[in-house]
Amino acid sequence: MSFARLAAATTPTCHIGLGLAAVGRPGYINLGRERDLPQVRSVDALRTRTHELLDAAYAQGVRYFDVARSYGRSEEFLADWLNARPDLDDVVVGSKWGYTYTAGWSAEAEQHEVKDHSAATYERQRAETDALLGDRLDLYQIHSVTPESPALTDKELHARLAEAAAGGLTVGFSTSGPAQADAIRAALAVTVGGEPLFRTVQSTYNILETSAAPALAEAHDAGLTVILKEGMANGRLAAPHAPEVLRAVAEETSLGCDAVALAWILRQPWAGVALSGAVTITQLTSNLHAPAVDLGDDQLARLAALAEDPRAYWEKRGQLPWH
Template sequence: MSGKRLTLPRPRIGLGLAALGRPGYINLGHGEDMPDGRDVEAMRAHCHAMLDTAWQRGIRYVDAARSYGRAEAFLGDWLAERADEQRPAVGSKWGYTYTAGWRVDADVHEVKEHSRAVLDRQWGETLEALGFPPVLYQIHSATLDSGVLDNAAVLERLGELRDQGVAIGLTTSGPAQAETLARAMEVEIEGRPLFDAVQATANLFEPSVLGQLEKASEAGMAVIIKEAVANGRLTARNDRPKDAPALQTLDAVAGRHGVGRDALAIGWLLDHPFVDMVLSGAGNAEQLGSNLRALDITLAPPDREALAALAERPESYWSTRGGLDWN
C-alpha cells in the first residue's frame, strides 16, 4: 500500500470492540456471544479473553471508541499488562458519548456531539483509559449535516494532534458516506490534508461507498472497513425471510470455497486491493476464527459476478439497519 500516510499492520483483519465493551449491541444474536454474567467484571474478562485470542491468532490492530461502553478501559487494562512489543496498534474515536448506563433496554445508548468541548474532553478520557495516545484518532460517524468538517475549532485541534504524531481519521455511516468522504478529502490544515484514514461501512449488501474509498486510497488515505458482515445479516445467524434469496447465493459461493458466510463476506472486501483493513466484530473466539478464514480466499470472476448481485439500494440497507434491535 505505497503512498499511504498511515501504514496499518498486517494481517488485513483487525478486531473491533463495538460488541465487546458493553452488554448490548445491534448485531443479530449478540446476546448469545456474551458471558452468562453481564456485569462489568464478567464483560471485562470476556473482552480480555477475546484480545488474548486475537493476538494469538496474529491480529495486530484493535479498534475502540469512547461510546463503546468500557471498551477503552478494558483495552487499557489489558495493554498495561503487556510489554510494548506485545501490544497491537490501537485506533479510537471521539464524538459519541455512551449513555446506556450498562443497560440493554436503555432508551438512548449513545449521544452524538461533534464539538470542540467534546473533542477536548474525550481526548483526555482516551489518554487516561489507554495509558498512551492511539495510533489513529477518528471523528466518530462524521456527516455533512453535523457540521464537523466545517468546524474550524475542531479541525484546528485535530491538526495539532496530527502534528504531535497522531494519525487523524474519520468514520462514516449512512447513504451519504461517499459525499462525506469527498468533502473530508478537501480539508487541509497548514497546507496538508488533515485526514490520514477513513473507516467506512461497506459490505456485500451496501457497496456504494467503495468507488469513493478507492479515490481516497489513491489520494494517500488508509482505508478501513467496518460492519463487513452487516451486523450479522451476512452470517449464519440471519434467518430473515427477506434475505433468503441473497443468502442462497452467498451460501453457494461460500460452499465452493469451503468457508462460512462471514468469511466470504470479509474475503470479498479483501479482494479490493485498496482496502487496508477489515474489522472483525466477532463476539467470541469461534466467530473470530471463522472470520480469519477470509485471509485464505481467492475469488474467481464468476464469484465476483454472483456476489455483485447482492447489493441493495443504500436507502433500503440503512433503513433495515436502523430497525435492528439492541440485544
Template sequence: MSSSPSPSSSVSSSLFATKGTPVPRIGLGLAALGRPGYINLGRSEELSTSSERSVELMKEQTFQVLDAAWACGVRYFDAARSYGRAEEFLSSWLESRKVESQDVCIGSKWGYRYTAEWRIDTGGAPHEVKDHSTSHFLKQQQETLHLLKDHLRLYQIHSATLESGVLENEELLNEMRRFKAENGVGLGLSLSGTQQAQVLEAALKIPMEEGGDLSQGRLFDSVQATWNLAEQSAGEALHQARVADLQVIVKEAMGNGRLLKGSASPSLRKLADHMGCSPDALALACVLLQPFQPLVLSGAATPDQMRSNFEAVSLSASIQADPSKMSLVQSLMNEVRMSPDEYWNERSQLKWN
C-alpha cells in the same frame, strides 16, 4: 468488481507499522465487546443471557477475544469512547499482556458519549449521544489518552456527517491539527448512512494546515466506512480515498450479522459450501478483494468467531488467484447488494440485544 491490485495480506501504510511484524488486513473492532448490548443479530446466541453480562464478564470475554486475535496475528484494534468500557478493557489487556506500543496499532474515536449506563434496555433512551463540538473533542481526547497513552496510533471522528458541521468547524479542525502534531497521532473519520461518499469527498478537501492547500498534505490519514456485500455504495469514494493515500478501514463487513441471518444468507452459504469455507470468512474475503485494499474489522464477540473471521486473509488470496472463483464472487456481489436507502433503513430497525 473492478480489477484489484496484486493481493497483499498486510497493511502498507506507515501509520500502522509495527516493529518487525506486518499488520494483517484483518483488525478487531470492540463495538460488540465493550458494553452489554449491541445491535448485532443473534447476540444472545454468542454471549450469556443479557441479565448475566456484568462488567467483569464482558471484560473477561473481551480479553479472550483479544487473546485469540493476537494469536491469529491481528495487530490493529479499534475502539471508541462510546463503546462502553472498550478503551478501559483494551488498556487493561495491553498492560496485563505487556504489549509495547511499537508492537501494536490502536485506533479509537471521539464524538459520541456512552449513555446506556451498562443497560441493554434503556426504556427508549439512546445508548449513545453525538456531540461533535470542540469542547467535547478536548474532553474526550484527554480521556482516551489517559487510558491508551502512547499506544494510540489513530484518533477518528465518530460518524462524521455533513449535518453536524464537524468538517467546517475551523476551531475544531485546528484543535485536531494541534492534537496530531503534539501527540504524533494520525487522524481519521468514520462514516455511516447513505451519505458516506459525500462526507468523504468533503473530508478529502481539508488540508493539513489551516489556509493551506492539498499539496502540503491532507488533514485525515484514514477513513473508516461501512462496505459489505449488501452495502457497496461507497466503493468508488473509498477507492478515491485510497488513491489519495488514505488508509481505508471497513467496519460492519458482516452487516451486523444480517449477511448470515438475513436475505443474503442462503446465497452466501451456498457459495461458501461450494468453496469449502465458512460464510463469515467468505463475506470478509469479498471485502478484502476490493481495489481500495481495506483493513477490515472483525466484529467478533467470541474467540471462535475471531479465528473463523481471520481465515478471510488466506481465503481472499486463493480466490484472487483463481479467475473462476473471482467470477463467482462477482455474481454473489451482484445478487445480494441492496440500495443504500433500503440497507440503512433496515439497519435503523435493529434492536439492542
C-alpha cells in the same frame, strides 16, 4: 504515520483488525447476541470475554484493535489488556470520539449514545481517552461523520486536530449512513495550512452496502488508509441469516459465510484493514480464514449482485433492536 507499521506487518492476518463495539457494552444491534454472549453481561464478564478475544486475536496475527468512547468500556478493557502486556510494541490502537455512551451499562436503555462533533466534546473525550490509553493510542477518529456534520467545517476543531497530528497522533474519521460517499469526499477536501487533515477513513462496507466504494478508492488514491467496518452487516451476512447466494458460495469454498464475506471485502484493491466484530473465539477464528478464501470471478459477481440500495440498507440497519 503509525499505520505504516500495520501495512508492513508480515503476519497472514495483517489486514484483519478486531473491533470491540459488540463486547465493550451489554447492548448492541448485532444479530445473535443472545446466543453469543453470556446471559449475565456484567462488566467483569465482558472484560473477561474481551481479554480472551484480544489474546486469541494477537496470537493469530491481528495487530490492529479498534475501540470508541461510545463503545461502553471498550477503551478501558483494551487499556487493561495492554497494561498487562507492556512489551507488545507492534499493536496499533485506534479509537473514536464524537459519541458519548449514555446507556449506563443497560441493554434496555432508552438512549445508548449521543452524538456531538463540537470542539468541546473533542477536548473532553480526548482527555478521557488519554487517561485510559495514553501513548498507546495511535489513531483518533471523528465518529460517524455525515455530510452535514459540523466537524467538516469547524475551523477551531480542525486546528486542534492538526495540533494533535503534529504531536504524532494519526487523525482520521469514520462514516455512516446512506451518504457515506458524500461525507468522504467532503472530508478529503478539509485542509489545515494547505495540507490534508485526515490520514485514515473508516466506513461501513460489505456485500450489501457498497455505495461508498468509489469515494473510498479516491481516499486511497489520496494516500489515506482505508478501514472497513460492519463487514458482516451487523450479523445479516452470518449464518443463519445470510442470503442464499452467500451460503452457496461459502459451501463451494468449504468455509464459513463470514470468511467469504470478509474475503470479498479484502479483494477490493483499496481495502487496508477489514474489521472483525467477533464476540466469540470461534467466530474470530472463522473470520481469520478470510485471507485464505480464493473467490473466482463468477463467485465475486454473484456476491456483488446482492448489493442493496443504500437508503434501504440503512433503513433496515436502523430497525435492528439493541439487545
